[in-house]
Amino acid sequence: MSRGKSSRTGRFAVIGVPYLWLIVFFLLPFLVILKISLSEMEGVAFGNLLTWKEGVMQLTLKFSNYLFIVQDELYFKTYLSSVRYAAVTTVICLAIGYPFAYFMARAEKRFQPVLLMLVMLPFWTSFLLRVYAWKGLLSEHGWVYNIIVFLGLDHVLAVAGLISAPGQLMNTSFSLSVGMVYTYLPFMILPLYANLSKMDLRLLEAAADLGANPWVAFWTVTVPLSKAGIIAGSMLVFIPCIGEYVIPELLGGPETLMIGRVMWDEFFSNNDWPIASTVAVVMVLLIIVPLAIFNKYEAEAQEGSR
């Protein structure tokens, strides 16, 4: 009996610590933000949501910030634009990351730790430095710039509308996307690699035995079986991309709209905390939807792999 009790206490402790962490550092701040988004600016302070007036408790919730966000086109456009950048980044990361992870998982076993290490190597230097370095690479006379211009690819990019004019690579949708893909690629590769390296290769033999050539076997067996990895990687890229602030600030152009930057402006330039908080709350809601879908798939995948 005593053993059962102590093991239960232990279990509570193990589960409790991360939950406590999340409550203190995520839920409570979020509630504070939620409160700010519903309150009114009174000079430099926020009005209280709960007030006592002549023995009556009054709850004042100001929803006008939300109404404002919905009505003002700028915010809608910014959300849309953020989602679009995040989606494009995710798709490009998947397109580059899948073959990468595939060949890593199929490489000789003794090389795999080295390849894995190489994927994680960028994390050893500051993220800020790495993003900043792209400024140099993409600015005039940076070597990446030189190669792109030499090959005439800048004309292609200009026609595609990713840069404003040939020869101008920095502070464009292009430079922003390059920075985001570069930064988030490992987050796509790692879950895909974990998934693909677990795959039972005899399934491919079975497919070959039943008359599927390697290409057909890849699309009918490997890809469907790596669905969980694709979803995990995509979520790990998509979700942080939506709220990304640093990369758009360093590599984005004046016209690139991202929620992160709008939030910064509202908080620190306009000092309008209620609106800024509202933007943040809506963003969280926007992210929770794909996250819920992800969790649903994850649960299904777990059941399927039993």
Next chain:
Amino acid sequence: MGASSFLQIQNVVKDFDGYKAVNNVSIDIEKGEIFALLGPSGCGKSTLLRMLGGFETVTSGRILLNGKDLADLPPYDCPINMMFQSYALFPHLTVWDNIAFGLRREKMPKDKIAEQVEAMLKLTQLGKFAKRKPHQLSGGQQQRVALARSLAKKPQLLLLDEPLGALDKKLREETQIELVNIIENVGVTCVMVTHDQEEAMTMSTRIGVMSAGQILQIGTPSEMYETPANRFVAGFVGNVNLMEGVLSHDAPDHVIIDCADCKHYVGHGITGTEGMDVTVALRPEKIRISATKPEGEHNMASGKVKEKAYFGAWTVYRIELPSGMILKVNESNTERHAEDALTWGDTAWASWSPSAQVVLTA
């Protein structure tokens, strides 16, 4: 050649970086046969099967199916399908889609595919599981899906890699017979690989025993058991007592072999010369056991009952002979409480008939 065999394996060698996993193997297999490759793990039987399936290339030698060299056939045109060890069912597809997988690759019209899949479901009695995923099935059901999938394309040759290895003992016995019934029903020629001699004996028409990359003996199950060609086959197929001895008297109709614990009178002639070293193989169930000395002087030995295990239908004794050799005896319990006659520590007499032994010279 005239009437050549359906499947001809001719001097096949598989070399892995200097290690000959399969070393000069030749087997002829007739149409409709269920041929079992039997051997311990690492003997090369799986490599040979994988070469038949086209998963490994042949280093030298040829494999002919219906007179055509397999190496010349492109994989998609190869009328051979394999049932994989632990099945390799596609976990993301339903039973129906698993079975249809190979048919879809053939660009078969939809209604033809449906017809064939339904036929396979019926054959393997899986109809009500068609919509399930493999992980929702029991081991035996998964095994039938694997069989249905490998038979769906109507292969001329079916390869089975440890077909029952993933099942528990009780289910295995039922499935053996069921599997053979289905295979014979379809009439497909079959090559199976197994390390389980019981499985090989119940399922196959002929067995090839392999060891260290080579075929040691090919024959029907009863040939393998009753006339093993050498010590390895005798020991691998069933239980056996092996006694070293010297050929002391050679007559056309019988021989006498002197061993440490007994003199063997073997009721048939052998090719050998007096004084040569031979091994006498004696199956445990061909030995009778008694508390008193039987008549005669040959084909008997006495020792202490060291162990005794009662199995209901029979009792297994291990008798320690004077030389220290342990003689295994399976006594069938033809009468109730027959096993009470002898117990641990008793002196027992083991005896056998002149036709019980096999004399091995290799």
